[in-house]
Amino acid sequence: MKIKFYKYQGAGNDFVLIDHRESALKNIDTKLVAKLCDRRFGIGADGLMFLLSHPDYDFEMVYYNADGNLGSMCGNGGRCIVAFAKHLGVIDSETNFLAVDGAHYAKISAEGNWVELQMIDVDDIQQDGEAFVLNTGSPHYVKEVSSLEQMDVYTxxxxxxxxxxxxxxxxxVNFIEQKPNHLFVRTFERGVEDETYACGTGVTAVAMAMAKKQNQVGKIETPIKVLGGDLQINFNYDGQKFTDVFLCGPAERVFVGEIDQL
Known part of the structure; x- marks a missing residue:
């Protein structure tokens, strides 16, 4: 039995997507997901997502990490599944969908390759020494460093x-370097257990941590460069709480294929 899949990437964060509304794929377990995400023995991806029907939302997003385990919220994955839903005709230019951390609103360009995804509000940022710790749908550690291009981010x-x-x-774990017109960010992701080319919830956490550190308030737009390209985080910050948080960036279909059910 062959299973149709789609490969998407958002700023180099890549995902396998499967329309699971009427999929014949059965016996979804950790081993199967890990093998589909394996870059040598499967399709290869940072994670796998299923798009499911939901009675109260346009669709439901179910996300698995590359290690095969159910994951917490994935921001770039969320943007990619919005583009996927548009491709399938499930949505048009806007959507409200359900993810593991609750409901999300998103809007997508007419061309279908630029997605602005609303993230959860955040009002709790802790410190661990000079680093910041917060949850933007997934837990993040944020630390400012120098010479990030040369840093051994994996270790x-x-x-x-x-x-x-x-x-x-x-x-x-996110490392930041302040550049003249943007933040440069590199991330080690749990579940992938390696550095990835981008992390959506991670750059969201980074923008919030830096706004708090620099005592910025009001409507803030933060351009960010990652290994896989450019992202932007927009939010309102009143000195206590981050609201109207949007993760903005590209979401592109790479290819479509079929794979035998393993």
């Missing part, structure tokens, strides 16, 4: 993700 991120404080639940 540094792995050590923080697996230290005594964070090893039980895991955490995504």
């Amino acid at each position: 540094e991120g792995y050590n923080i993700r697996n230290n005594q404080t964070y090893q039980r639940d895991g955490i995504n």
Whole structure:
């Protein structure tokens, strides 16, 4: 039995997407998902998503990490599944859909390759030394560094993700360098257990942490560069709470294919 899949990427964060409203794919387990995401023995991706029907929303997003486990919210995955839903004819230019962290609103360009995804409000940012810790749908550790281009992000991120404080639940680790007109960000992602080319919830956390650190308030637009391209975070911040949070960036279909059910 062959299963049709779609491959999407958002700023280099890549995903396998399957329309599961009437899919013949059965026996979805950790081993199957991990194999589909494997870059040598499967399709290859940072994660896998199913688009499901939902009685109260346009659709439901179910996200799995590349290790095969159900994941927390994935921002770039959310943008990609919105583009996928438009391609399928499920939505047009706007949508309200359900994800693991609740309902999300999004809007998509007429061409279908630029998505602005509303993220959850955030009012709790903790500090761990000079780093910030917050949850933007997924938990994030945010640290400002210098010479980020040359940094060994895998080793540094792995050590923080697996230290005594964070090893039980895991955490995504983001390193930032302030540039003249943008923030440069690199991320080690739990669930992938490696550096990825982008992380949507991660750059959202980064923009919030820097706004708090620099005592910025009001309507803030933060351009961010990641290894896979450019993203932008927009939000309102009153000094206590981040609201009207949008993760904006590209979402592109790479290819369509079929794979035998493994």
